[in-house]
Amino acid sequence: MRRLSVLLTILALVVASLASTGISYSQDKPFEGVSINLLTFTGPQIAEPLQRHAPEFKELTGAEVNVITVPFADLYQTILTDQATGTNSYDAFVFAPQWMVDLVNYLEDLTPYVENDPAIQWDDIAPFFRNFSAMYQGRIYLIPLDGDFHMVYYRTDVLEEAGLQPPRTWDEYLEVAAAVHGKDMNGDGEGDYGSCISKARSAQAYWWITSIAGPYIQSLGTAQGVWFDTETMKPLIDNEGFIRALEIYKETSKYGPPDEATLDVGDTRSLFVGGRCALSLDWGDIGTLAIDPTISVVQDKVGAVITPGATEVVDRATGKLVPCDETSCPYAVDGVNYAPFASYGGWSGGVSAGIAQEKKDAAYAYFSYVAQPAQANIDVTIGKTGFNPYRVSQFENLEPWLQAGMSEQAARNYLGAIQDSLNSPNMILDLRIPQNQRYQQVVLDTVLSQFLAGEYTAEEAAKEISDQWEEITDELGREAQREAYLGTLGIQK
Amino acid sequence: MEERPSLSNEPARYVLLLPAVLVVMFLSIFPLLLSIFTSLSNIKFVKGGFEVNYVGLRNYEKLLQGSQQRRFLGRFDDPGTFGWIVLAVFAAFMAYWLFRYVTGPRRRVFGLIMRVLTVIISGGLLWLLVRTSSGRGLPGTLVVTLIFVFSGVAAQYALGLLLALLVTQDLPGKRFFRVVFLLPMMLTPVGIGFLFRMLSDTLIGPIAPVWKAVGLYNFSWVNNPATARLAIVIGDTWQWTPFVFIILLAALEGLPTETVEAALVDGANRWQMFRYIILPQIIPVSTTVILVRMIEAFKIIDMPQAMTRGGPGTATESVTLHAYNLWRALDLGTSSALAYCLLFVVTFVALVFVNFIRQRLLEMI
Amino acid sequence: MAALRKFFQSSSPLKPSPAAMTISYVLLGLWTFFVLFPIYWLFVTAFKLPVDVNTGPKYLMYVDFQPSTHAWRELLVESGNLVTRPYRNTVIVGLSSAVLALTLGAMASYALSRFSYRPKPGLIATFILCVVLAIVAINVEVPWQLAVAAALSTFLLIALTIGRRFKGTMSNDDIAFWLISQRMLPPVAVIVPIYILFQQFGLLNTYYALIITYTAVNLPLAIWFMRDYFKSIPIELEESAFIDGASRYQVLYKVVLPLSAPGLVATFLIVLIFAWNEYTLGLFLSGADTQTLPVLVVAQNATRGPQWWNISVLVLLMIAPVFLLAIVLERYIARGILIGAVKG
Known part of the structure; x- marks a missing residue:
């Protein structure tokens, strides 16, 4: 019996390696007749390039790629129910790497595929995405298609007119927002807003608070972690730093649109490129959207910087804020401790482990095709794709950006802000422990919106989040969660 | 028309009923039992299926006393003077009602137990309502759902009846109205949620100029719990009035003429005609449509989800939305427990409605 | 009401009085506006460019904004099926x-x-019990065909032998209530x-x-x-x-x-x-x-x-x-x- 299975494994490996060599497209349409169902959320972003490249890919390889989309908010459960129950009606997925810890059991180990595929130019992918987003416990499970970082965008013209510099700390962010709030920024004679941050519930709003709280909590480098105490697994929430962040978060609403509490990140992007905001917190998207003339009135008036930092940091023993010095903030720049948040880690493609080998090959080949520089380096310059830069060549080669309509200065500024974040030794990593959705989407998101609505004070909110996180940790097993947490921090970028 | 149910043994009585019962059973018993079990466990998705840990009533405890209490039931405060008055009036009324029953001619032990239970549960709901709406209290998802259900269904029935009466008159062009009034019901609920979010946007929605003109430039309805709830009830009413309308319309169209003729011969006026001739005839259908609407309204989710996401804070979060949010994060156990708490409340309200209110109304005819 | 009006028509030429008609039309007109405006808004939005939507309310095609069929094209033409x-x-x-x-x-x-x-409630309880047993049996890895057959035959056996002894019955209204209660669980x-x-x-x-x-x-x-x-x-x-x-x-x-x-x-x-x-x-x-x-x-x-x-x-x-x-x-x-x- 055992011999048989060994034999079968060897056979499978042989078949796999034979098939993998076919990915160089030297063969004439190696996947003729193969059809794969690829699941992602409805675009246009992310889904658009996947749909657009499908016919080209069929032309090249003969494989038929059906892109099936479900609402963004339901993508996670759809994948999980489909795979956990063994239904396997989907062959490949494009999702956020943060979910990998819950999904990795159902994913094909793509390490051998990548090793046999020079065309993907794996080493060109920035180390963070290659080593952290794509990998789990040393094996590659996902192919990065997108890069994600929080950044602060500002209106160069508005700040210049007011004689202000882009904010370096969150306090400065509030000062800038207050100073320009109410000015007319798009020439329609009406007052516009100092700061637009999407704060809608059940959307992506709960990410921002980590970008604000990060520099107050994490200062000793990426491995220090921003979510939990590495010894006791107690949440790093109920402390002065997080409470300060909550207060800042709430104060930005003063300089925002009146219905900021229902604005989605899409809405704030629209407002920003519509010329109605001086500052905004966003992923890489505003940069490319701002150059699209069909939606933007602020071409070449947009600057981007690394998310602001702090000059104080929490002493983890006491939970009190202490001023930054050389021991407490070794990575500080001019006394400011930055902690850019690599939230989401970029949309990435994974292949189901429960399908036929030829389908796996075709699915991998498709992801490889989309990720290859020839396709990807153009896609990241198009706002509609939702793909943000993640390859070294995308940062170094300005040509595609200029062709897409960015000025050289804007391109350098935009890419520079991303690179500053990428190169930061104090970068914040996503929470990637089991059931992270419950910690963030349920508890953090709900309590934050209750706090914004005035149902809690900042202290009460911090305590509430902390207590509910503890409850989940206890329910899932403290030691197991701690190990998972340490595991995600231990992987060095 | 007196119905005459027969006890005859012809096969038709099974042939006609059983298919429907079997289809409903197929999709009810197993899911019902399994979800009871789910509500008593913690469930994890693992490779090849689920890992189920039985935890007893802990999920319910979490909702009623633990970390989800604030969200589900609300934050309590002492009922103020007004609150005490409301509770006292309710208690007096209930005592009178029970007293009447006990001294009345049709008393039975079972009936008494049911009535005492009714008093206790409805008293509990009122207690919750009073304590979460006074002082620093905040209503939880259960109270919010009750607000949606009762204000929404009342508005829909009143408007639906009025409109149905209006278009059964002999008006030129009434067919136009009939078809147009049905339109909202045909839109997919999720689409209506988005539509009303678009309409109620005070920056780029159609009411923005009006908003600005009356000086509300910096006020957004979504930031105030009361206005946010009102907006959702308006959307819900827009969507579901047609449902009441079409059912009542069909009922009104089906009224037999003889009684109406007789009343006219007796010289009845409009109001008398409505009160004594039309209303009694449409009461059975009315109670049905109210019951169905109530049951559906308790499950309200699309409108708050798309319009406010349950915000500001949790001011417009319904129980179903709460359960859905938990579900989305794969807390299946608590989510099912929440659904069962809702089921309990809905069953209670529906039973009270069917046994006491509907029965009473039918007897009044 | 219809019947009433019908009667009015056939026996006498009476129609709703002009006052009643006016009030009726005003009420109906108001509701019509309330119903139709959101749908009108859908209609114009379907022809707006994103920039038209995002820069404030635009009410009339060709007046406020130039209609565009980009959304129709994107959905119906460019994205295939x-x-x-x-x-x-x-x-x-x-x-x-x-x-x-x-x-x-x-x-x-x-x-x-x-x-x-x-x-009979007793019979129904028996039936549910049999279903529960069948589910338990399937969970302890009895083949499901066998479990279902066993549960069914147990139920029939009980129903046909001691089923008549069960006291207490329910009525049509209870069946109807049971049916509608199936819609209560979200x-x-x-x-x-x-x-x-x-x-x-x-x-x-x-x-x-x-x-x-x-x-x-x-x-x-x-x-x-x-x-x-x-x-x-x-x-x-x-x-x-x-x-x-x-x-x-x-x-x-x-x-x-x-x-x-x-x-x-x-x-x-x-x-x-x-x-x-x-x-x-x-x-x-x-x-x-x-x-x-x-x-x-x-x-x-x-x-x-x-x-x-x-x-x-x-x-x-x-x-x-x-x-x-x-x-x-x-x-x-x-x-x-x-x-x-x-x-x-």
Whole structure:
């Protein structure tokens, strides 16, 4: 019996390696007749390039790629129910790497595929995405298609007119927002807003608070972690730093649109490129959207910087804020401790482990095709794709950006802000422990919106989040969660 | 028309009923039992299926006393003077009602137990309502759902009846109205949620100029719990009035003429005609449509989800939305427990409605 | 009221007084505006460019903004079968389940309004017990065919032997209440069980899963509405048909159903609309090949914010056929067939 299975494994490996060599497209349409169902959320972003490249890919390889989309908010459960129950009606997925810890059991180990595929130019992918987003416990499970970082965008013209510099700390962010709030920024004679941050519930709003709280909590480098105490697994929430962040978060609403509490990140992007905001917190998207003339009135008036930092940091023993010095903030720049948040880690493609080998090959080949520089380096310059830069060549080669309509200065500024974040030794990593959705989407998101609505004070909110996180940790097993947490921090970028 | 149910043994009585019962059973018993079990466990998705840990009533405890209490039931405060008055009036009324029953001619032990239970549960709901709406209290998802259900269904029935009466008159062009009034019901609920979010946007929605003109430039309805709830009830009413309308319309169209003729011969006026001739005839259908609407309204989710996401804070979060949010994060156990708490409340309200209110109304005819 | 007006017309030339008519028209006009404005807004939004939506309210085509068909092109032309496939699925699922729900519902509600049933709670409890045992047995790895057969035969055995001893009965109203109570549990609580159920039968990603579910979910509604209509049909008509030698089925088919046409049509429209527009169950029971339209609508609210123009186009596309159907069927609701029949 055992011999048989060994034999079968060897056979499978042989078949796999034979098939993998076919990915160089030297063969004439190696996947003729193969059809794969690829699941992602409805675009246009992310889904658009996947749909657009499908016919080209069929032309090249003969494989038929059906892109099936479900609402963004339901993508996670759809994948999980489909795979956990063994239904396997989907062959490949494009999702956020943060979910990998819950999904990795159902994913094909793509390490051998990548090793046999020079065309993907794996080493060109920035180390963070290659080593952290794509990998789990040393094996590659996902192919990065997108890069994600929080950044602060500002209106160069508005700040210049007011004689202000882009904010370096969150306090400065509030000062800038207050100073320009109410000015007319798009020439329609009406007052516009100092700061637009999407704060809608059940959307992506709960990410921002980590970008604000990060520099107050994490200062000793990426491995220090921003979510939990590495010894006791107690949440790093109920402390002065997080409470300060909550207060800042709430104060930005003063300089925002009146219905900021229902604005989605899409809405704030629209407002920003519509010329109605001086500052905004966003992923890489505003940069490319701002150059699209069909939606933007602020071409070449947009600057981007690394998310602001702090000059104080929490002493983890006491939970009190202490001023930054050389021991407490070794990575500080001019006394400011930055902690850019690599939230989401970029949309990435994974292949189901429960399908036929030829389908796996075709699915991998498709992801490889989309990720290859020839396709990807153009896609990241198009706002509609939702793909943000993640390859070294995308940062170094300005040509595609200029062709897409960015000025050289804007391109350098935009890419520079991303690179500053990428190169930061104090970068914040996503929470990637089991059931992270419950910690963030349920508890953090709900309590934050209750706090914004005035149902809690900042202290009460911090305590509430902390207590509910503890409850989940206890329910899932403290030691197991701690190990998972340490595991995600231990992987060095 | 007196119905005459027969006890005859012809096969038709099974042939006609059983298919429907079997289809409903197929999709009810197993899911019902399994979800009871789910509500008593913690469930994890693992490779090849689920890992189920039985935890007893802990999920319910979490909702009623633990970390989800604030969200589900609300934050309590002492009922103020007004609150005490409301509770006292309710208690007096209930005592009178029970007293009447006990001294009345049709008393039975079972009936008494049911009535005492009714008093206790409805008293509990009122207690919750009073304590979460006074002082620093905040209503939880259960109270919010009750607000949606009762204000929404009342508005829909009143408007639906009025409109149905209006278009059964002999008006030129009434067919136009009939078809147009049905339109909202045909839109997919999720689409209506988005539509009303678009309409109620005070920056780029159609009411923005009006908003600005009356000086509300910096006020957004979504930031105030009361206005946010009102907006959702308006959307819900827009969507579901047609449902009441079409059912009542069909009922009104089906009224037999003889009684109406007789009343006219007796010289009845409009109001008398409505009160004594039309209303009694449409009461059975009315109670049905109210019951169905109530049951559906308790499950309200699309409108708050798309319009406010349950915000500001949790001011417009319904129980179903709460359960859905938990579900989305794969807390299946608590989510099912929440659904069962809702089921309990809905069953209670529906039973009270069917046994006491509907029965009473039918007897009044 | 219709009857009343009919009477007015036939015996005297009286119409609603001008004052009453004016008030009626004002009220109806107000409601019409309230109903139509949101739909008008959908219509104009469907032709707006994103920049027109985002820079404040624009009301009139060609006046405020230049209409663009970009959203229509994107959905119908550029993305291949993105819309047509779900559209076909929705039509198939919606129509089949509505017809099934109406047929089964009419039969059942007729039975409930004409026969008297006396189900015994004891028997029902026994049945549920047998089901529980079967589920437990399957969980301890007894083959499911065997478990089901064993449970069924146990139940039959008990029912046929000691079943008669069970005291206490329930009435038609209890059956009806049980049926409607099936709608009380929010779908989110039963998604996973139903999902597993259909997975066991291998029906996921097929039309059957959706059709069966929607039929079962809408049956209670159909039964409740039609029960009221059937009750209001004079039983004398049926009795005279029986005297003429008609069977029960003939009476139902030839006498009762035609008489209750307005109710049937109204009920059909409602169950069709419910199935047509359902989202939560549709999302999980549909797979790659059977995705329905509401899922596509919700999906337009993505990480880049709601694509208002796409949502508008999709909602308009969804409402069109149902609306046309409503126009066609409206005559039947309006005609008041019942009245004529009773008189004739």
